[in-house]
Amino acid sequence: MFELDLRSRLPIYEQLIEKxxxxxxxxxxxxxxxxxxxxVLAQQLxxxxxxxxxxxxxxxxxxxxxxxxxxxxxxxxxxxxxxxEKLKKLKDELIKILSEAIYLGMNKEELVELITHxxxxxxxxxxx
Amino acid sequence: MFELDLRSRLPIYEQLIEKxxxxxxxxxxxxxxxxxxxxVLAQQLxxxxxxxxxxxxxxxxxxxxxxxxxxxxxxxxxxxxxxxEKLKKLKDELIKILSEAIYLGMNKEELVELITHxxxxxxxxxxx
Amino acid sequence: MFELDLRSRLPIYEQLIEKxxxxxxxxxxxxxxxxxxxxVLAQQLxxxxxxxxxxxxxxxxxxxxxxxxxxxxxxxxxxxxxxxEKLKKLKDELIKILSEAIYLGMNKEELVELITHxxxxxxxxxxx
Amino acid sequence: MFELDLRSRLPIYEQLIEKxxxxxxxxxxxxxxxxxxxxVLAQQLxxxxxxxxxxxxxxxxxxxxxxxxxxxxxxxxxxxxxxxEKLKKLKDELIKILSEAIYLGMNKEELVELITHxxxxxxxxxxx
DNA sequence: GTGGTCTAGACCACC
DNA sequence: GTGGTCTAGACCACG
Numbered sequence: 001m002f003e004l005d006l007r008s009r010l011p012i013y014e015q016l017i018e019k020x021x022x023x024x025x026x027x028x029x030x031x032x033x034x035x036x037x038x039x040v041l042a043q044q045l046x047x048x049x050x051x052x053x054x055x056x057x058x059x060x061x062x063x064x065x066x067x068x069x070x071x072x073x074x075x076x077x078x079x080x081x082x083x084x085e086k087l088k089k090l091k092d093e094l095i096k097i098l099s100e101a102i103y104l105g106m107n108k109e110e111l112v113e114l115i116t117h118x119x120x121x122x123x124x125x126x127x128x
Numbered sequence: 129m130f131e132l133d134l135r136s137r138l139p140i141y142e143q144l145i146e147k148x149x150x151x152x153x154x155x156x157x158x159x160x161x162x163x164x165x166x167x168v169l170a171q172q173l174x175x176x177x178x179x180x181x182x183x184x185x186x187x188x189x190x191x192x193x194x195x196x197x198x199x200x201x202x203x204x205x206x207x208x209x210x211x212x213e214k215l216k217k218l219k220d221e222l223i224k225i226l227s228e229a230i231y232l233g234m235n236k237e238e239l240v241e242l243i244t245h246x247x248x249x250x251x252x253x254x255x256x
Numbered sequence: 257m258f259e260l261d262l263r264s265r266l267p268i269y270e271q272l273i274e275k276x277x278x279x280x281x282x283x284x285x286x287x288x289x290x291x292x293x294x295x296v297l298a299q300q301l302x303x304x305x306x307x308x309x310x311x312x313x314x315x316x317x318x319x320x321x322x323x324x325x326x327x328x329x330x331x332x333x334x335x336x337x338x339x340x341e342k343l344k345k346l347k348d349e350l351i352k353i354l355s356e357a358i359y360l361g362m363n364k365e366e367l368v369e370l371i372t373h374x375x376x377x378x379x380x381x382x383x384x
Numbered sequence: 385m386f387e388l389d390l391r392s393r394l395p396i397y398e399q400l401i402e403k404x405x406x407x408x409x410x411x412x413x414x415x416x417x418x419x420x421x422x423x424v425l426a427q428q429l430x431x432x433x434x435x436x437x438x439x440x441x442x443x444x445x446x447x448x449x450x451x452x453x454x455x456x457x458x459x460x461x462x463x464x465x466x467x468x469e470k471l472k473k474l475k476d477e478l479i480k481i482l483s484e485a486i487y488l489g490m491n492k493e494e495l496v497e498l499i500t501h502x503x504x505x506x507x508x509x510x511x512x
Numbered sequence: 513g514t515g516g517t518c519t520a521g522a523c524c525a526c527c
Numbered sequence: 528g529t530g531g532t533c534t535a536g537a538c539c540a541c542g
Contacts, residue, residue: 006324006327007322007324009325009531011325011526011527012526025232026231047527050527051526083233087232090225090232090234093225094242095242095246096146097221097225098222098246099150099153099154099246099249100149100218101218103250104215104218105215106218108244108247111222111243114219114222114223114226115226115236115243116236118226118227118230119236119239122231139531139533140533165514166515167513167514176534176535177515177534177535178533178534178535179532179533179534181516181517182532184515194391195516196391196515197395197515197516197540198513198514198515198541199513199514199515200514201515268517269517269518274480278483281484281487282483293530294530294531295528295529295530304519305519306520307517307519309530309532310517310518312530313531323531324527324530325525325526325527325529325531326525326526326527326528326530327526327527327529328529329529334487334488339489342488343485343488346481346484346488350482350498351498351502353474353478354478354502355502355505357471358502358506359410360409360467360471360474361467361471362471362474364499364500367478367499367503368496368499370475370478370482371482371492371495371496371499374479375482375492375495377483378483395541396541396542397541397542431542432542434542435541435542
């Protein structure tokens with residue numbers, strides 16, 4: 001389903017949250033679809049079930065999923081603001097890196113070209 | 129000079145790195161200008177000198193400042209030849225983030241506008 | 257495990273780095289093997305945990321070990337693709353030292369013999 | 385005459401010692417030749433005269449130069465053992481780097497080829 | 513004065 | 528248990 005980086009400085013449960021958020025936002029996981037059970041996912045990823053739990057609880061708290069006792073966890077209907085929040089973060093990160101690149105001598109034209117290139121490649125293959 | 133958020137989950141030394149990078153990139157701190165000494169800055173920010181040290185060392189490793197023992201820390205001038213390798217890494221990172229941004233719905237026009245904005249703030253100089 | 261010279265002008269943490277590198281290179285410590293924890297090693301060597309930390313972080317930066325938070329530090333397996341850049345730097349360094357050695361009178365035969373010797377000690381395995 | 389790296393982690397006076405040793409060993413500075421005066425050299429290198437003094441004293445202590453009061457500092461007649469000592473250090477350094485290179489996958493043949501290449505280039509242009 | 517290293521001891525998040 | 532961060536205070540070498 002996806003990969004985790006055990007060596008990363010980000011805690012595993014946060015990586016999980018990010019990955020799941022992405023799958024939900026991009027609607028790979030559709031609204032009201034059931035998520036894999038804690039145990040199953042833990043086994044697949046060979047990590048501790050507690051870690052999955054923690055991620056699921058946090059996702060529930062943030063409104064991305066909802067839990068039905070005795071049934072499992074399900075994707076919550078999407079809320080537009082989610083996009084917004086995620087995009088805001090990406091923008092901030094972009095600004096930082098762009099600043100550094102320009103400082104080191106890259107010019108606007110090169111950057112625009114880079115964007116065009118990336119845009120074209122993504123447009124070609126919609127499926128991630 | 130600037131403020132730190134001691135409560136933040138980002139370590140203090142990383143906040144320092146970010147802030148100082150920004151001052152260097154926007155050329156508020158000019159090449160070869162001396163940075164405040166470890167002790168002085170520590171006193172100003174009321175944090176431990178070791179924490180400043182950690183930030184300064186990392187900035188040196190990243191090529192933003194250089195250290196002269198017994199003298200102090202100084203803003204590194206940008207030398208094209210040295211930074212080509214770094215630019216390559218930045219480009220890779222940019223591509224990754226750009227891809228994600230486009231995938232989540234940002235369009236080329238918005239990105240170009242963002243670049244223009246950042247470019248103006250750095251190229252223009254003081255405006256921040 | 258090994259000894260440190262607290263009086264040496266080389267900082268303790270650098271001695272540590274050298275020793276650990278050697279153990280890794282000679283494969284006394286095998287890939288993915290766990291290193292002693294920061295605290296345990298500190299106690300064994302009767303030095304401060306922070307000093308061990310410093311050494312471990314540098315070894316991680318150099319790609320010799322990797323860290324899993326909450327788990328420990330482990331010997332990094334060698335992955336060709338990642339290390340090509342590092343090999344290039346090593347080569348440059350080698351050329352510099354070789355030039356100096358030849359300039360000061362060492363001849364090609366002596367150098368080849370040296371290589372053979374080193375190659376045998378590492379390739380052969382345990383012999384040190 | 386030569387350059388110093390103020391940013392280096394090696395103290396300036398040690399860099400001076402190394403450079404002068406090299407000039408003496410390679411007989412660019414001939415036995416009994418007069419060295420530049422402390423003041424002149426300090427001015428040329430734009431560093432503190434005390435630093436030059438320190439280097440000259442250490443070189444005298446090590447037997448590389450001798451001082452005649454009121455006259456100046458002079459190159460001491462060479463002693464063979466100097467070469468030996470220097471070569472020993474180089475060899476140690478070589479062993480370390482070779483070990484690392486081999487660990488990262490370079491094989492003996494590549495290294496021998498590298499030596500041949502360096503050897504050939506040096507042989508062609510004797511003057512450094 | 514400057515940075516570099518080190519200790520002792522503390523608190524945190526993660527697993 | 529693990530590593531990561533931080534403080535307070537010390538000593539050193541360097542210029």
